[in-house]
Amino acid sequence: xxxxxxxxxxxxxxxxxxxxxxxxxxxxxxxxxxxxxxxxxxxxxxxxxxxxxxxxxxxxxxxxxxxxxxxxxxxxxxxxxxxxxxxxxxxxxxxxxxxxxxxxxxxxxxxxxxxxxxxxxxxxxxxxxxxxxxxxxxxxxxxxxxxxxxxxxxxxxxxxxxxxxxxxxxxxxxxxxxxxxxxxxxxxxxxxxxxxxxxxxxxxxxxxxxxxxxxxxxxxxxxxxxxxxxxxxxxxxxxxxxxxxxxxxxxxxxxxxxxxxxxxxxxxxxxxxxxxxxxxxxxxxxxxxxxxxxxxxxxxxxxxxxxxxxxxxxxxxxxxxxxxxxxxxxxxxxxxxxxxxxxxxxxxxxxxxxxxxxxxxxxxxxxxxxxxxxxxxxxxxxxxxxxxxxxxxxxxxxxxxxxxxxxxxxxxxxxxxxxxxxxxxxxxxxxxxxxxxxxxxxxxxxxxxxxxxxxxx
Ligand code: URP
Ligand code: ZN
Numbered sequence: 001x002x003x004x005x006x007x008x009x010x011x012x013x014x015x016x017x018x019x020x021x022x023x024x025x026x027x028x029x030x031x032x033x034x035x036x037x038x039x040x041x042x043x044x045x046x047x048x049x050x051x052x053x054x055x056x057x058x059x060x061x062x063x064x065x066x067x068x069x070x071x072x073x074x075x076x077x078x079x080x081x082x083x084x085x086x087x088x089x090x091x092x093x094x095x096x097x098x099x100x101x102x103x104x105x106x107x108x109x110x111x112x113x114x115x116x117x118x119x120x121x122x123x124x125x126x127x128x129x130x131x132x133x134x135x136x137x138x139x140x141x142x143x144x145x146x147x148x149x150x151x152x153x154x155x156x157x158x159x160x161x162x163x164x165x166x167x168x169x170x171x172x173x174x175x176x177x178x179x180x181x182x183x184x185x186x187x188x189x190x191x192x193x194x195x196x197x198x199x200x201x202x203x204x205x206x207x208x209x210x211x212x213x214x215x216x217x218x219x220x221x222x223x224x225x226x227x228x229x230x231x232x233x234x235x236x237x238x239x240x241x242x243x244x245x246x247x248x249x250x251x252x253x254x255x256x257x258x259x260x261x262x263x264x265x266x267x268x269x270x271x272x273x274x275x276x277x278x279x280x281x282x283x284x285x286x287x288x289x290x291x292x293x294x295x296x297x298x299x300x301x302x303x304x305x306x307x308x309x310x311x312x313x314x315x316x317x318x319x320x321x322x323x324x325x326x327x328x329x330x331x332x333x334x335x336x337x338x339x340x341x342x343x344x345x346x347x348x349x350x351x352x353x354x355x356x357x358x359x360x361x362x363x364x365x366x367x368x369x370x371x372x373x374x375x376x377x378x379x380x381x382x383x384x385x386x387x388x389x390x391x392x393x394x395x396x397x398x399x400x401x402x403x404x405x406x407x408x409x410x411x412x413x414x415x416x417x418x419x420x421x422x423x424x425x426x427x428x429x430x431x432x433x434x435x436x437x438x439x440x441x442x443x444x445x446x447x448x449x450x451x452x453x454x455x456x457x
Contacts, residue, residue: 003432004035008045008393011359012052012383013368021050023389026431030385043427045393051363052382053087053390053430054344055370058179058237058262058311060336062112064094068325068334071318071410074116075445077340080409082119082435082443085344085392085425088371088380088451090122092150092179095157099129102137106146110450117448118441119430120390122374124179125149127167128157135170145452147375148177148235153218154185154286161225168229177233177260177373177455178226182218182244183210183287192331201329203280207272207288212241215287219244223251223259233258233457235373238313240267240287242297249306258457260373262309263298265339265346266415271295281323282413284333285313303357308369310347312339316411338411344392345400349421353396375453389432398424 003023010019010031022030022040061077063070072080081089091113096104102125113121125141127134127149138149151159151167159167171178188210195205219236226234239245239261248261266285271292274283283289301307315336317323326333347366351357371381379388400421402414427437435443 001432002040003043003389004037004040005043005045005050008048008050010050010383011363013360013364016359021383023432026389026433028383028385028387028389031383043393047395047397048426049359049394049396050383051392051394052367053380053392053428054085054366055088055376055381056081056086056311056314056340056343057090057309057370057374058264058313059089059091059340060313060315061089061091061340062109063315065334068317068322070336071316071322073410074113075118076410077314078117078119078121078448079441080341080407082428082441083408083439084341085394085428086119086340087390087392087428087430087435088120088122088376089340090124090148090374092124093126095126095128102127102134102141106141113448114446114450116445118435118443118445119448120380120451121448122146122376122451122453127151127159130159130163130166135166138167138170138176139174142174142176145454147175147453147455148179150179150181152181153222154181154183154188158185161221164222164225165229168226168232168234172230172232175455175457177235177457179235179237180222181237182215182222184214184217187214187217196331201331203284203326203330204275206284206330206333207275210286210288212243212290215241216243216247219247223247223256226259227251227256231257233260233455235260235262237262238267238287239263239298239307240290240294242294245297245301245306260308261301261306262311263301263307264311264313265343265350266337268295268298269346269350270415279319281326281333282319282337282415284323284326284330284335285315285337286335299355302351302365303361308365308373310343310365311370312343314338314340316409318411319413337415338409338413339415341407341409342402342414342416345421345423345425346416348394348423353422373455375455376451388430390430392425393427394423395426396423398426400424
């Protein structure tokens with residue numbers, strides 16, 4: 001099937017220009033004008049932006065966390081993603097049983113995603129302990145296209161510093177990226193106990209028990225260990241603090257290479273004030289929300305290139321049920337919030353329209369950098385001849401308001417409800433097939449492909 005997208009304004013990480021796109025066999029075959037349109041499906045994008053499909057490299061669509069399970073599965077979650085302009089995700093896996101093989105979760109997720117995902121997906125391996133088998137499995141998984149691994153410095157499977165070093169050395173050897181959740185576990189446990197002793201179990205205590213210092217210390221430690229491992233490639237997930245960003249810039253300015261940084265819309269747009277709200281449980285996530293000065297520093301980091309990626313950490317738990325478990329005790333509330341459906345519209349409205357982030361920077365942060373860092377480029381994350389025809393058409397003159405009752409995903413709330421967002425997504429395409437248009441879906445469960453990724457580090 002041949003498709004021509006005509007009259008649109010194309011936006012890539014380096015250019016904004018008018019041209020038509022010719023799509024054949026699911027790939028962009030040419031960009032220009034005057035294409036032969038015989039037997040082609042014509043899509044008119046006049047007055048609109050044509051951008052690469054967005055990539056969300058930090059999702060927990062189908063997560064088991066203790067007793068809780070996220071309220072999306074791969075069908076609901078990837079439909080939500082597609083409805084919001086995201087055409088590829090890389091999912092972070094649940095922990096498996098103690099001492100399990102890395103394949104335990106990878107195999108389970110591959111099965112579930114293959115049956116249900118409507119968009120393309122990759123998986124990050126999760127390392128919850130380190131031994132010779134795990135180190136060998138990192139190598140075999142990387143060869144099979146799972147070339148990034150997540151480690152946690154908090155929660156039940158926080159790695160020791162020595163194990164982090166072993167993982168980093170292995171990553172350096174095999175060419176893998178290590179994504180790190182940076183929070184100091186011991187201090188969190190101590191401060192949490194203090195809050196409880198004082199009888200403070202409110203949502204506000206969630207933030208008090210995870211102060212900026214926890215993130216900053218963990219970032220510094222991880223960067224030092226990555227440096228010790230020969231500048232192993234390290235990707236800091238969900239950065240929330242100005243001091244953390246300063247620490248990262250310090251390391252870069254002193255010559256450390258292969259440091260990548262992600263933040264998420266919630267850390268740009270909300271502050272700890274949210275923990276005083278009646279619906280504060282919606283905002284219980286780790287790391288917690290911070291101060292306005294942190295938001296400002298993160299926005300600056302997006303424009304000056306210090307931050308590479310805006311992802312979501314999409315981790316949806318129902319407010320009416322699961323989140324209520326934290327009503328009288330914040331420690332019982334499952335951590336996380338949804339965002340996969342909203343990220344592109346929110347960042348376009350708040351970033352491009354309101355704060356004048358350039359269109360090329362917008363594409364870099366949401367499409368190209370995630371693809372480059374995690375081994376999907378140039379098939380994904382850009383508009384080039386030979387790239388997958390994954391794209392979205394965005395109308396800057398349109399607007400959109402998220403309402404709980406209209407959400408595509410499985411969650412019963414959005415952090416962005418009732419905000420009038422400038423700009424709207426009119427059409428989303430993957431590999432030349434329209435995934436959704438004007439709120440209608442055309443892709444079937446299982447249409448998404450597992451994407452092997454080989455990172456270049
Ligand atoms: O609160 C959060 N972010 N939950 C998801 C798991 C994680 O920490 O990334
Ligand atoms: Zn996460």
